[in-house]
Amino acid sequence: MKPFVYQGLPSRVVFGAGSLEQLPQAIEAMGARRALVLCTPEQRGGAERVAALLGDRAAGIFDRAVMHVPIETAREAREVANRLGADCAVAIGGGSTTGLGKAIALDSGLPILAIPTTYAGSEMTPIYGITEAGLKKTGRDMRVLPKSVLYDPLLTLSLPVGLSVTSGINAIAHAAEGLYSVEGNPVIDLMAEEGIGAIGRALPKIVANPQDVEARSEALYGAWLCGIVLGSVGMALHHKLCHTLGGSFNLPHAETHTIVLPHALAYNAAAAPKAMQRIARALGRSDGHAAQAVFDLAQTSGAPVALRNIGMKAEDLDRACEIALQNQYPNPRPLEARAIRQLLDNAFEGRRPS
Numbered sequence: 001m002k003p004f005v006y007q008g009l010p011s012r013v014v015f016g017a018g019s020l021e022q023l024p025q026a027i028e029a030m031g032a033r034r035a036l037v038l039c040t041p042e043q044r045g046g047a048e049r050v051a052a053l054l055g056d057r058a059a060g061i062f063d064r065a066v067m068h069v070p071i072e073t074a075r076e077a078r079e080v081a082n083r084l085g086a087d088c089a090v091a092i093g094g095g096s097t098t099g100l101g102k103a104i105a106l107d108s109g110l111p112i113l114a115i116p117t118t119y120a121g122s123e124m125t126p127i128y129g130i131t132e133a134g135l136k137k138t139g140r141d142m143r144v145l146p147k148s149v150l151y152d153p154l155l156t157l158s159l160p161v162g163l164s165v166t167s168g169i170n171a172i173a174h175a176a177e178g179l180y181s182v183e184g185n186p187v188i189d190l191m192a193e194e195g196i197g198a199i200g201r202a203l204p205k206i207v208a209n210p211q212d213v214e215a216r217s218e219a220l221y222g223a224w225l226c227g228i229v230l231g232s233v234g235m236a237l238h239h240k241l242c243h244t245l246g247g248s249f250n251l252p253h254a255e256t257h258t259i260v261l262p263h264a265l266a267y268n269a270a271a272a273p274k275a276m277q278r279i280a281r282a283l284g285r286s287d288g289h290a291a292q293a294v295f296d297l298a299q300t301s302g303a304p305v306a307l308r309n310i311g312m313k314a315e316d317l318d319r320a321c322e323i324a325l326q327n328q329y330p331n332p333r334p335l336e337a338r339a340i341r342q343l344l345d346n347a348f349e350g351r352r353p354s
């Protein structure tokens, strides 16, 4: 057996339909008294419900979370938290809202309780991202890892089907790259395969009926596991490409992951055959063709499969390739400029991996 290092991440997780009702006890368990509730403008209703559940433990609501955590928004939220005397923040929403909580925690050490409503998985990671002067800086710091997480599948019933599919495949991407990570280990492999399987089974049911609570629970369970994988081991080519495409070309996060993943897997297939077997098996295929399995899941679920359809321009592909090659990082197959340029072209056109 290959030697390995396993490092668990300290957070308390409560999972279950209706678990939002346990918020007061979860805040109590954190030893907090005054919570600032964070959300996007669209999710203000959910934040008000959270504040009502907290009663006089709610310090206020900050409803201006947006994608990529602009430094100005993070500063403003920190000031509001200070002014209101908050001793913790409750982030209800997707990766953008959790990201705002993390930006507050990074400076102030304020503990975060996350209530995820997408499958992005940020709540399980010590990774933060903050955008300053158009550049997104990311880093790892244990202060930003939420201390407590409430997973309530009922809160995901309102997640539009399109975003449910792309966010689910975003989660699969974390687990898929975890399976061939240089930092991989047997426990993370188990979580990754189980997480991919849960999401792969749930998505077609959610497409058929977005109100299916069992399917929503299975998807959120899978997202939790995939989030642990993302937080525990280093990612590779796929995440690097998506970071480049999202950061430099302003493409939407979950859709970009959905489109690029089959092509990143095809690129790495020959160099990571065991990981491909596990990904394909989790998605119900016995031929080990992970790239096709992910592509077919996306396409049959109605997700976009071509970068050209989500705002990428053909003339930017060379530049994207250059940026993705700027820093070397571990990847099963060495980074080869021509092959990566071809990968981007395939993703741009939405070709099914052969």
Ligand code: NAD
Pocket: 040, 042, 043, 066, 067, 068, 069, 093, 094, 095, 096, 097, 099, 117, 118, 119, 120, 121, 122, 123, 125, 126, 127, 128, 129, 155, 156, 157, 158, 159, 160, 163, 167, 230, 253, 254
């Ligand atoms: P998001 O948080 O930007 O949410 C997208 C939209 O969906 C928002 O308008 C939001 O209000 C809405 N929404 C969320 N949940 C909903 C629900 N249940 N019902 C109705 N509407 C809902 O999207 P995301 O994909 O969750 O997060 C993307 C961001 O998170 C990116 O900036 C990405 O970089 C970051 N991220 C960070 C990590 C990390 O570990 N640091 C991990 C994953 C993603």
